[in-house]
Amino acid sequence: MNKQAPDDFTLKIVGPTGVFPRVKLIDPVMSGYLYFGLEFDNRPLFTSFLESGKKKRALKILKKTALHLRTLPDIIDVAVFKTLITPPGRGEFIKQRPGVEIASFDVVMLVEFATPKAARAFKSSKEWQDIVASASKEAKKQVTISATNARRMGPVDHSRKGVFLFNYFYADNLEQLLGIWEYTAGWFSDQTGLDNSTLLLPDEGQDRTYTIINHCRWDSLGDIVPSLIFKKSFHTFVEANFVANNVAPIPILYKLA
Numbered sequence: 001m002n003k004q005a006p007d008d009f010t011l012k013i014v015g016p017t018g019v020f021p022r023v024k025l026i027d028p029v030m031s032g033y034l035y036f037g038l039e040f041d042n043r044p045l046f047t048s049f050l051e052s053g054k055k056k057r058a059l060k061i062l063k064k065t066a067l068h069l070r071t072l073p074d075i076i077d078v079a080v081f082k083t084l085i086t087p088p089g090r091g092e093f094i095k096q097r098p099g100v101e102i103a104s105f106d107v108v109m110l111v112e113f114a115t116p117k118a119a120r121a122f123k124s125s126k127e128w129q130d131i132v133a134s135a136s137k138e139a140k141k142q143v144t145i146s147a148t149n150a151r152r153m154g155p156v157d158h159s160r161k162g163v164f165l166f167n168y169f170y171a172d173n174l175e176q177l178l179g180i181w182e183y184t185a186g187w188f189s190d191q192t193g194l195d196n197s198t199l200l201l202p203d204e205g206q207d208r209t210y211t212i213i214n215h216c217r218w219d220s221l222g223d224i225v226p227s228l229i230f231k232k233s234f235h236t237f238v239e240a241n242f243v244a245n246n247v248a249p250i251p252i253l254y255k256l257a
Contacts, residue, residue, distance in 0.1 A: 009176045011183065012244040015237040023185035028149040031076060031112050032119030033200055035213060036062075036132070037105030037166075039141040048083040048106065054138035055082075055107060059257050061135045062109050069111060074118040079158035081108040081166075081254035084221070087228050091239045094170065094248035101209055103168035103250045105143075107257070109135075110215065119146050120203065146203045147213070150178065153185065153197035156217050161256055163221055167214040168250040174201075177211050180245040184238045191234075192218065192227050210250070221253070 040055035041048075051059075059082060066078040083106040094100060113119040122128050123146050136142035156164070171177035181199070188194040197216040202208050218224045228234055242249060 009173050011176065011179045013183070013241065014244045015240045016233065019233070020186045020190050020237065023153060023182055023189055025182070026152050026154060028152045029155075029198075030116075031114065031149060032116030033113065033147045033149070034109075034111040034119050034123055034128070035143075035145040035147060035200060036109040036111070036135075037103070037143050037145075038107040038136055038139040039104050040106055040139055042104045042106060042140070043083075046085055048085060051082075058107055058135045058138065062107065063257060065131050065135070066109065074114045074122070075111060076114060077110075077112040077158060079110050080257040081110070081164055082106060082257045084163060084253045084255050085225075086252050087225060089228055089234070089239060089249055089251050091243045091248060093243045093246055094250070097170065097248065100170050100248070103166075103210065103252065105141075105166075105252065107139075108166060108254060116146070116148050116203070143207055145200075145206060145210075145213070147200040148203070149198055150201035150212060151182065151197070151199040153189070153216070154195050156196050156198050156215055158217075158256070163218045163224060164254045164256070165214065165216050165218075165224075166252055166254060168210040168252070169212045169214065170209065170248045170250065171211045172246040174211055176245050177247050180241050180247055181212070181214070184241050187233065187238050188216075191231060192224050194218065194224075224253070 041052050043050055062080045066080050069075050069078045169177055194216060200213040
């Protein structure tokens with residue numbers, strides 16, 4: 001669980017200043033979300049294309065489930081993902097919190113509801129419990145998180161193929177994390193062309209290992225991976241500011257299943 005620091009924090013800004021534009025945010029949506037993450041294979045970098053039978057069976061169940069969920073009145077969108085690669089970018093802070101479990105979910109289903117109340121009600125329903133039991137019976141680990149939208153750059157398009165990020169942030173303080181996320185998000189707009197992002201804030205009273213989960217999309221791996229590896233400013237600006245503010249990103253890149 002998160003160690004929540006006092007609310008009277010100050011953002012600690014390090015690295016180059018005035019170089020990258022401030023991110024342009026739009027109003028958060030009033031939707032509610034269910035994030036369903038499952039771990040099956042947890043394979044090394046660039047070998048996620050190798051899928052076990054148990055992972056394939058779970059994906060088949062979830063894709064069939066998604067077709068059904070899309071017909072329900074309170075549900076706006078459903079998408080099922082599987083891992084592409086786990087990119088660099090955790091930074092040094094996570095080493096100071098050895099008890100934090102590193103996210104390694106290689107299958108994800110994200111369901112968007114018309115309201116947070118509808119998402120929470122469905123999470124408690126027998127129908128959802130049956131879905132979880134069926135899809136996760138062979139999983140090493142599974143988690144369901146109900147959430148709201150805390151910040152938004154733009155809607156994430158699930159209607160076409162692309163590279164989708166779920167970035168599982170751990171932080172000592174939520175408000176400090178939100179502040180430094182906003183400060184560094186302009187780098188991603190400027191350096192990778194990112195124009196969409198939905199920041200998921202887990203509801204209270206459940207597993208909140210991950211303080212927020214950032215979800216966004218690029219057209220291809222070439223839009224994001226080279227910038228993470230070869231651009232020095234990713235390390236001196238993005239990673240350095242995360243570390244200075246006790247924030248640990250745990251990014252995983254996915255594709256539509």
